[in-house]
Amino acid sequence: MSREWPLWEIFIRSQHGLAHKHVGSLHAPDAEMAIKNARDVYTRRNEGVSIWAVKSSDIVASSPGEKEPMFEPASSKVYRHPTFFPMPDEVKHI
Amino acid sequence: MYAQMVDTGAKKLRSLEEMTPEERAFQARVDADIKIEPKDWMPEAYRKTLIRQISQHAHSEIVGMLPEGNWITRAPTLQRKAILMAKVQDEAGHGLYLYCAAETLGVSRDQMVADLHSGKAKYSSIFNYPTLSWADIGAIGWLVDGAAIMNQIPLCRCSFGPYSRAMIRVCKEESFHQRQGFDIMIKLCRGTPEQKAMAQDALNRWWWPSLMMFGPPDASSVHSAQSAQWKIKILSNDELRQRFIDQTVPQADFLGITMPDPELKWNAERGHYDFGAIDWNELYEVVKGNGPCNRERLRARVDAWESGAWVREAALAHAEKRAAAGRRAA
Numbered sequence: 001m002s003r004e005w006p007l008w009e010i011f012i013r014s015q016h017g018l019a020h021k022h023v024g025s026l027h028a029p030d031a032e033m034a035i036k037n038a039r040d041v042y043t044r045r046n047e048g049v050s051i052w053a054v055k056s057s058d059i060v061a062s063s064p065g066e067k068e069p070m071f072e073p074a075s076s077k078v079y080r081h082p083t084f085f086p087m088p089d090e091v092k093h094i
Numbered sequence: 095m096y097a098q099m100v101d102t103g104a105k106k107l108r109s110l111e112e113m114t115p116e117e118r119a120f121q122a123r124v125d126a127d128i129k130i131e132p133k134d135w136m137p138e139a140y141r142k143t144l145i146r147q148i149s150q151h152a153h154s155e156i157v158g159m160l161p162e163g164n165w166i167t168r169a170p171t172l173q174r175k176a177i178l179m180a181k182v183q184d185e186a187g188h189g190l191y192l193y194c195a196a197e198t199l200g201v202s203r204d205q206m207v208a209d210l211h212s213g214k215a216k217y218s219s220i221f222n223y224p225t226l227s228w229a230d231i232g233a234i235g236w237l238v239d240g241a242a243i244m245n246q247i248p249l250c251r252c253s254f255g256p257y258s259r260a261m262i263r264v265c266k267e268e269s270f271h272q273r274q275g276f277d278i279m280i281k282l283c284r285g286t287p288e289q290k291a292m293a294q295d296a297l298n299r300w301w302w303p304s305l306m307m308f309g310p311p312d313a314s315s316v317h318s319a320q321s322a323q324w325k326i327k328i329l330s331n332d333e334l335r336q337r338f339i340d341q342t343v344p345q346a347d348f349l350g351i352t353m354p355d356p357e358l359k360w361n362a363e364r365g366h367y368d369f370g371a372i373d374w375n376e377l378y379e380v381v382k383g384n385g386p387c388n389r390e391r392l393r394a395r396v397d398a399w400e401s402g403a404w405v406r407e408a409a410l411a412h413a414e415k416r417a418a419a420g421r422r423a424a
Contacts, residue, residue: 029409029410061133
């Protein structure tokens with residue numbers, strides 16, 4: 001006995017208008033079974049209205065070792081947030 | 095507690111000064127409550143301990159389906175049957191969440207299953223007891239799931255991201271399990287004298303094994319200290335056990351049934367219930383494989399795995415054949 005079924009990452013959209021969110025993974029022989037298994041494993045209580053299944057081996061991830069060069073540059077650019085610009089109290093609707 | 099006596103490989107707890115720079119940085123992240131994710135650097139012992147703990151937890155969910163599955167065909171009403179099926183299906187789901195969490199640490203699903211079947215990996219001692227009457231399904235939901243929740247709620251805050259996220263999902267679903275059990279107990283205790291006697295009998299048989307689920311006293315255990323330092327164990331076995339007793343005794347009072355412990359009584363000074371001595375030899379025997387149902391449980395798992403082998407192989411062969419046909423058509 002033999003090879004394992006491939007691993008799939010499962011994404012669920014909880015209600016119309018929200019993005020699909022990663023909920024976990026599971027094993028399945030093919031895409032169709034991955035969706036069926038995802039329904040049983042991850043939506044037993046009306047958690048979702050849509051399922052995406054992606055083979056884990058097809059996911060490309062940023063490396064944890066490169067966290068600083070990847071994400072540090074954003075932290076000094078505080079002017080990207082609206083709160084950086086104080087507005088006079090008498091100015092409305094801005 | 096679904097993971098009992100987890101070995102950390104530690105001989106003694108090391109201070110920050112005795113750690114390598116990498117270990118120190120790791121411990122600092124744990125201390126700051128920053129979650130450790132699968133691709134982050136982690137000490138090998140942390141990885142191995144978590145594989146042992148999470149896989150033991152997963153195996154418990156899966157083996158835990160057997161004692162309850164025993165009553166699906168004999169549930170007293172169609173609604174009780176549907177509810178019990180939903181509960182057993184949840185246990186399967188919980189096992190799968192946990193297996194996935196363990197797989198992120200680099201162990202394969204097949205390896206974990208093989209370790210369960212060879213006896214190398216353990217599952218909770220509690221599932222080696224038989225379910226003799228319908229009242230046992232009530233007692234399991236009330237006591238066993240109650241004890242599991244007691245253990246799992248603190249684990250939602252554990253240091254390993256995938257384990258913590260799996261525990262959050264499990265806890266959300268688990269309180270239904272405890273309530274359905276207590277609901278069965280209420281029904282029996284408000285029923286005929288025979289039905290109430292069934293409820294009392296189930297409590298008599300499940301009370302001590304439920305207390306043993308938390309594991310032996312571990313205040314002085316180096317493994318517990320190591321697991322606490324890594325934040326993969328949040329409260330000691332005795333603390334969890336005391337909390338469980340304190341919350342459960344008033345529930346039994348409500349039902350009008352009594353714990354099989356003549357020494358159980360409220361201690362106003364401590365603000366806790368005092369209780370009688372637990373027979374730890376019984377726990378050690380069950381963990382060693384000599385409980386009432388150990389062999390039966392393992393045989394059922396191995397049979398299910400072996401009987402399903404052709405289905406797993408056929409599904410994979412079918413998927414590969416279809417993929418190859420798709421490639422030719424393209």
